[in-house]
Amino acid sequence: MEAMYAFCVGVLTTCGFFLVLRGRTFTVVIGLTLLSYAVNLFLFASGRLKLDGAAVLGQSAEYSDPLPQALVLTAIVIGFAMTAFVVILAMRSRADQGNDHVDGQIPEQLTNLSASDKRNG
């Protein structure tokens, strides 16, 4: 279970960072979301993975650490608010700048390339 879990967190983080490094706001927002998923899973695992362990005393033979669960809850709420904010900001930026590139302008090289692509195609 641990290996599977670690693998999932790793894949999510890798994809998240890859997408954050892209040039368009949409992919960046998706990347940030993936990153926050990865972080939440990771935080949850910091209290060790345990089967059948309730976080409340007296509910099960073994109990699991409740603190990481509280932390994850906080992190989820904050992450959710931040995602909402960044989506609105991305839309505003699209409206203000006329494109959805994170720099507010599409790099010249790219536009030239796509223009020449069109000519060739």
Added chain:
Amino acid sequence: MQHLPIYPILLPMLAAIFMLLPPLSNSITRHRVFAVLVMILLVITSAFLLLSSHQHGVQVYVLGGWQPPFGITLVADRLSTMMVLLTSVLGLCAQLYACAGDDKDGMFFHPLFMFQIMGINGAFLTGDVFNLFVFFEVLLIASYALLIHGGGKQKTKANVHYVILNLVGSSIFLFALGILYGTIGSLNIEDMANKVPLLGEHEQALAKTGGLLLLVVFGLKAAMLPLHFWLPKTYAAASAPVAALFAIMTKVGIYSILRVHTTIFGEDAGALASIVIPWLWPLGLLTIVMGAIGVLASPSLRLTSANLVVVSVGTLIVAIAMEREAATSAALYYMIHSTLVTGALFLIADLVSKQRGKAEDRYVIARQMPHAKVIGIAFFIAALVVIGMPPLSGFVGKILILQAAQGVTEMVWVWPVVLISSLVCLVAISRAGTTIFWRSAGEATGDVPIPPLKLIAVALLLCTSPLLVVFGSAVTDYTDLAASQLHDRTPLIESIIEGGDE
């Protein structure tokens, strides 16, 4: 009085909420009066808190009665109360400036401003790393909104970078906290400091990773070298009072490095002692160099001020890297001085920009300013302070840091870098001043009045510098005590345990 440590957080929070409700919600005048009154109250409260923690020792506030290390604590020691007072004073001045008109560009300036103050104060006062993260988020989300306040292409563009960078930073912060909780098993700073030396060999490697990841996050907030590229653009795009308030935001990062890496990973941390110091040395020195180059290359007064913030951050990091009490004390003095003066510089840049019409604050030849004399005097004083010329506080701050560097092996690097960067700043700022104030084409046309509130705000910020010199010995005595409190951890732990018994 027992609840004093939480007032600097509660006051701005409640004030912000009240401002969103009737009868205050619809009138900018009422917002202004109320906000200024609250800020004055906050300055008084912070001063009281500082005095009481100075006289009666560290005050530990146990939130909700949940005893440490399980519950969240607020720790008001000399360092944190000093930072809270600094925030309040800077906040008051920035707000006075904003009341002269900048708060009308959009809705809800004052409530956002209050939330920002609340986040900053919380970050300084908290004694729990996860709570530090929460307050970071509070201050960040308020800063996102304040930065874009008023709207416009430039602001949106700067804000997109700022928000995305900080969201990635927050994720890294949480990764670091997860690692540290998984290995150390606690999030209370003092408790972590006690447990770090007891870690097993396998856990040490993980905890080291966590500690260094935290440095990345704090470095991003503080604008340390490879992570500082967001700062000049962001600060130059923000409206003047917001940029002035942001002068303290980089110091939140510096404070966190100081708090976390001196307390948890300090000299007593066994195998993990001083893990960040080898990184801080080169990064701090290179930050100064990059900042100085930035100052030279800046085409406008606002960008110059932003790059001066980078220089001051580098100087502070170098002082922290020396890892000795004298240097920390010098860093604290320099921190007070540099925060207030960079705040003043952003405000002056805005005054200049309003006076020069289309030329704004760019270094181009334009018509004479209608009120060149007043602004010129303010600029001259601010320039003296920020470059570090005698007799003002910048000089004292730099001397203290250079003195503290004596006997450290890296002194051969510190002295030349700090001194040459000062020279570079001197050259760049003299050029800026001569272009803006002396090399004018044609007489002034029309009169652009300066609102008296703006002048008062700038004057208040500038007069702190001579005060820091006149009361220099009192201030350095205080920073000495604060530094020794930070480095010598035993009294703090005892008082937290005592706080737990109550």
